[in-house]
Amino acid sequence: MNILVTGGAGFIGSHLCDLLLLQGHSITVVDNLLLGRKENISHLLNRDDFSFMKEDLLNLPVLKHIFENGRFDMVYHLAANSDIQKGSKDPGVDYDLTFNTTFNVLQCMKEYDVKKLFFASTSAIYGETCDRLTENYGPLRPVSNYGAGKLASEAFISAFSSAYHIQTWIARFPNVVxxxxxxxxxxxxxxxxxxxxxxxxxxxxxxxxxxYLYVKDLVEGIQFICEKACERFNVYNLGSxxxxxxxxxxxxxxxxxxxxxxxxxxxxxxxxxxxxxxxxxxLSKINELGWCAKxxxxxxxxxxxxxxxxx
CATH class of the missing domain: 3.90.25.10 (UDP-galactose 4-epimerase, domain 1)
Structure with a gap:
């Protein structure tokens, strides 16, 4: 497939790009390098099946241009503020970098008819509880702005998936190392x-x-979900x-x-x-699908x- 990876120069995104290229896909990465690092993808920059754009997802006209030219089959949306402490000090960080980036991606997917989406979510949406967390646990009461931004993103993704027939895979990450x-x-x-x-x-x-989950186990889990889960809207916890x-x-x-x-x-x-x-x-749901961490x-x-x- 021809794939857009947002946040693809980041910690997790760069490992995902490695795996997607190994599987034969063509990748376009959009990353503003606020948290991502170009050295994470330096080994990929000379490949014909990989391209990198230093752009901000909050710049909607630029993002629309990327979608118009890219003709993507699928989007892996990983771009977000991943520093929970920073987001707690300034609520605007997660409002912009976690939620508004997602909303802009969804708008572009609707306008340019992209029908497949993977979204990187988080355990932080569940809030503070000692209960064992299933994908259907609720009510969801995040205690961090990061968790709130991801939960709001999931809500809009659910609505767009239903209204505009976008097949969606959501993985809720644990602590990734x-x-x-x-x-x-x-x-x-x-x-x-x-x-x-x-x-x-x-x-x-x-x-x-x-x-805690090793990053290479995580990206293999992401791809396992996207390849094996066939519903219109798929949600899985990933972890150990x-x-x-x-x-x-x-x-x-x-x-x-x-x-x-x-x-x-x-x-x-x-x-x-x-x-x-x-x-x-x-982890019953992902284990029953056939995946467990190495x-x-x-x-x-x-x-x-x-x-x-x-x-």
Missing amino acids: GERFTHGVIYDFIHKLQANPEILTVLGNGEQIKP DSRTKVKEIAAMIIEEMGLDARIEYTGGDRGWVGDVPEFKYD HDSNASVRLAIQKALGK
């Missing part, structure tokens, strides 16, 4: 320890516990059955860096406004740390 990441707990801890190898300050009490505590991540990083650092905690059950201290997915949560974290340290 691996090479090319630009933020997150592993990234932060490594940089803190590089600045001060004696002490690692951890936000919260370290008991925060979530499932196990979870990892923040204090376990801190200990793994100290070990992998060969340090004897002391860990100090700031206290409280969360790290920042909008942080969800814990969640757990029910790495469990701890193995994903360990592998991501090693990749980040160049091991």
Whole structure:
């Protein structure tokens, strides 16, 4: 297929481009490089089946021009603000970069008759709960602006899918880790320890516990859903059955860096406004479709740390 990948120079998007090209598709990436990095796709730039455009999805006339010329068969929409802390400080960040980017893509898909969409969603739409999260869990009460922006996006995608006959696949990501990441707990801890190898300050009490998924497992899961799920509107949780505590991540990083650092905690059950201290997915739906992650949560974290340290 001829595919548009928004946010394709980002952490997850660049890995997805690698897989799509391996499968024989032609790719156009649109990325404003606010969070994405051109070096993530530098190995692809000379290929005839790959093109990159440094453009902003909020510029609707430019985006329409890209759709008019691109004649895309499918859109993989990954562009969003992925820094939850930044979005909590300024609500306009997620309103623009998470929701309005989605709305502009949907408008262009309608106008230029593109009938297939993959959307990268998140566990943050579920809000704060100790319940095991199924795809039909509700009511949905996100506690971060990022989660709210993704949930609003899902709502408009549902409406566009129904009204304009767009086949849609939505995957709700857990915490994703691996090479090319630009933020997150592993990234932060490594940089803190590089600045001060004696002490690692951890936000919260370290008991925060979530499932972590290795990025290459994630993109394989995305493609599995898009190839195997055949409904008009498809929604799946992606993740692993196990979870990892923040204090376990801190200990793994100290070990992998060969340090004897002391860990100090700031206290409280969360790290920042909008942080969800814990969640757990029910993966029955994706497992019944035939997919499960190759790495469990701890193995994903360990592998991501090693990749980040160049091991």
